[in-house]
Amino acid sequence: MKVISVKFKESGRVYYFDPGTMEIHRGDYVIVETARGTECGEVVRGVHEVSSNGFNKELKPVIRMADGVDVRRMHQNRADERNAYRVCEQRIAAHGLEMKLVEAEYTLDRSKLIFYFTADNRVDFRELVKDLASHFHTRIELRQIGVRDESKMKGGLGMCGQPFCCSRFLKNFQPVSIKMAKEQGLSLNPTKISGACGRLMCCLGYEQKSYEYLNSITPPVGSTVRTPDGEGVVQEVNVISGMLKVRSTVESLAPKYYKREECVYLRGGRRGRKSGEGSKEAAPKENGKETAKEASREGGKTPARDSDAKGGKPRETAAEAGKPGPRAGQQPRSAAPEAPVPAAPATEPGEE
Incomplete structure (x- = not known):
């Protein structure tokens, strides 16, 4: 199927849209409908073919090509977002809320103003929303994001000297664990394996599969x-x-x-x-330890008999165990043998 790739922020994700019959090239601006409303985005890749197997639902079509008015409005919104950011910071301080504002964003038609923030705990910002709505006279939406999303939005340089991977080319965040650092032989010092966001660096997962294979051989x-x-x-x-x-x-x-x-x-x-x-060589030793433990629990029962019981053969009852003749110098006893099996209680000879 034919699609175009569109992004709405400098370091944002790339989204697919259906171009229809329009001729759209890289660098053009288009008007599309998104979950946030009507937006103007930049085309980063023109019309190209992709497999339709990876799409769960139908792609949204491009509404129209953006004209000069739409582009000027988009740039004006970017300038007004900086002013909205400062106003929101002042209101947060006035209400005494423990939250860190990250970014403000207008939709193209200015029908909604979205504020992104981070917070350690749940924040009751209902009064803040009322205050902002009375100031900007538009619909206000506050969205809490994680510290990784904050780094992706703001950007910066990592300890390698390159721009953040998340703000440059990563589309989704993959889970990263301390086990990856151990298998790669890295220092477990948090300051050396953590990124600017305070989480483990995303690049730990780039070569994990290679290290897993090399460690296995x-x-x-x-x-x-x-x-x-x-x-x-x-x-x-x-x-x-x-x-x-x-x-x-x-x-x-x-x-x-x-x-x-x-x-x-x-x-x-x-x-x-x-x-x-x-x-193959280590298995018998481990099995030997387990067998010894099982034998001690079974009161000295041999591993072969225990495995036979596990394999479906019935365990020997106390009466059957007493059938062979007694040891030399001993009288036969009608009681249970010396090492009864806990799973099969001893029975009297007449109860069989």
Whole structure:
């Protein structure tokens, strides 16, 4: 289907609209209907084809091409928004509200004035709305946004020296967790991995999938590997270059660097591998620990019999357990055996 790309702010999102039969080119201004009302936007990409599978509902059509009057009105609204911003800040201070004003925005026909703000808690701004409506004589709308949206609206420079990703090309905010910083080997100092908004930097998620793959094929620190010079313990890992610093089990040999391809994971490490020999060898040990715990809970019952019970075979009753002859030097007892199964209470021989 044919669409055009339109944006309404310098650092705002790009929206698709149906051009119909009009010839629209990049740099033109168009009048469209949005959720905020009638607006004038700049075309950042002319008519082009996109797949219709990604659209949940029908696109809104372009009303008409913007003329000189519409463009002058849009620029006048931008100038009046700065004055509205100052007035609203004064009213907020007068009412003593704990909220931070971010931006003011007029619709093209000036039928609505929208104020964006941030606040830590819920704010009762009903009196403020009445005060602003009596001053501007138009419909007032207050919208609370997050700190990330604030940075996107205002813009700025990140610690990398580039403009904020959110105000430059990011369309939607993706979730970012501290786990990403750990897997990438970054410092967990909040001042180094947080952006200007105070949240974790969005760029942590750019290479996360690559780090997940490299970590899955790289032996972790503390694991035992087999090298061309024999077995050793991994002391340092650089997943990007694929180099591992390995200390040999022979004390006379100094630590040496090896490529990832030269090392074969054997066992151990702080993080389990997703695939490979390590997972196969580590499994029996873990299962052995669990089996020992189960055996202690079952009163000494062997793992094989317990697994048979789990596999669908009936557990042995106390009477069946007493059928084999007694030990040498002992008299047969009619009571339950020494280690009854808690899940199957002991029964008297005559109750079978």
